[in-house]
Amino acid sequence: MNRTNRDIFRKRPLLSLLLALVLSLIPRAGQAAEFVLLYANDNQGEIEPCGS
Amino acid sequence: MGGLSRKAYMIKQIESEVDKPVLRLDAGALLFGQPSVPVPLLEARTIQARGISRAMQAMHFAAIGTAPQDLAAGLEFFGRLRLESSLPWLSANLLDKAGERPLQPSVMTKIGETTVAIIGLTGEQAGNPSGQPIEDLRILPWQEVLPAALKQVKGHAEMIILLSSYPEPVNREIAGRFPDIHLIIQSGTFPANKSPQLVGNALITQVAARGKYLGRMDIDWQPAHRWSLGEDRPGQLQQAKDNLVRTTWRIERIEKRPQDKEGLAQNREYQQLRQEQDRLKAEIARLEQPAREQQEKLSTFTSNFIPLKTSLPEDPEIQKIVVRTKQEIIRAGQKKNEEVTEKSQPAPGFKK
Incomplete structure (x- = not known):
């Protein structure tokens, strides 16, 4: 009996991990999101600083 | 100011400072300065374009718009360049000689939890009216391709970004007609930085030319x-109302001219004004809904242009690519000079 309880107790962290993994895989549509956009244009064939 | 190695340094610097995902x-208008390259400069310029391509590959950009300037050395060279690297060039309206689309019209990318769709539009070259063959390629008008390109990504993406090398008035028209587009990044000949400006449901922005800023x-x-x-909501509403009065006045002036109904239907200026009138009416209706804004939380942004000063450190990986490219250009120039000298020397044994 004691052995069984110990086994269940040992399995708990594993179950929690599995649950967290499943939750993270569920698509979270409609969420707010913060990100940084870095953008450029018109490099015009420049590889070096202008004038150098 | 500027340079690819400083741009790369700055990108890495920002990424190390922020705890948010970064989209690049x-x-x-990346590879060449003009939509055509003079023949004597072709070799040096194509070596340079190859160097830029290699550097961009190392900088891991999510998407690159294709401007007429990028095709300056012809579609064949551009095709070879694409085989050498895996840069994500986009164009929804570029066709090759066979009428095939050589590039992807759009790409989907995940940035954090947000799925972003990026569409590319190639602007028409100066002096080449839309739809006319330009050497080995053809650029279709945006009106023909954009609805289908948007339909393909709509519903799959939470944000739609357009990379466009059309001039700003066209991009403003696009923003007015397609409220599904949220951001337009322009390339073209605009010389200065252009802070994001709201037109319809899209922000339009552009960075100053020649890689001086990020x-x-x-x-x-x-x-x-x-x-x-x-x-600025009240100011935008007033501006839209003023524009509507002006547009309506111009429409009425054309309608008063003696002409039959078919004449108005074929009058391009009249039709454009009618479209603008519809767009402004829709914008005013949207701006006059303060209650809706209170109910739903709207998206916000802060924006700035980072000067790529020569005092900035350089990214060593990109610096190596730049140095190697410069050496290749010098070697090609020396080889050319040797060939010219050989040709100009008298044949052996020739004596006066």
Whole structure:
């Protein structure tokens, strides 16, 4: 009996991990999101600083 | 000011400072300064373009718009360049000689939890009216391709970005007609930085030419998929109303001219004005809904242009690519000079 309880107790962290993994895989549509956009244009064939 | 190695350094620097995901985009006009290259400069310029391509590959951009300038050495060279690297060039309206699309019209990318669709539009070359063959390629008008390109990504993406090398008036028209587009990054000949400006449901922005700056926007994207107008909402409403009065006055002036109904239907200026009138009416209706804004949280952003000063450190990996490219250009020039000298020397044994 004691052995069984110990086994269940040992399995708990594993179950929690599995649950967290499943939750993270569920698509979270409609969420707010913060990100940084870095953008450029018109490099015009420049590889070096202008004038150098 | 500028340079690819400083741009790379700055990108890495920002990424190490922020705890948010970073999306990197380039709207095009990357490889060449003009839509054509003079023959004597072709070799040096194509070596340079190869160097830029290698450097961009190392900088991991999510998408690159294709401007007419990028095709300056012809579609064949551009095709070879694409085989040498895996840069994500986009164009929804570029066709090759066979009428095939050589590039992807759009790409989907995940940035954090947000799926972003990026569409590329190639502007028409100066002096080449839309749809006319330009050597080995053809650029279709945006009106023909954009609805289908948007249909393909709509519903799959939470944000739609357009990389366009059309001039600003066209991009404004696009923003007015397609409220599904949220951001337009322009490339073209605009000489200075252009801070994001709201037109319809899209922000339009552009960085100054020749790689002197890097554009940065810190975006807080909300499920409403609309930008907050901030403090300037009454000003924008008034501006839209004033524009509507002016547009309506111009429409009425054309209608008063003696002409039959078919004449008005074929009058391009009249039709454009009618479209603009519809767009302005829709914009005014949207701006006059303050209650809706209170109910839903709108997306916000801060923006700045980072000067790539020569005092900035250089990224060593990109610096190596730049140095190697310069050496290749010098070697090609020396080889050319040797060939010219050999040709100009008298044949052996020739004596006067």
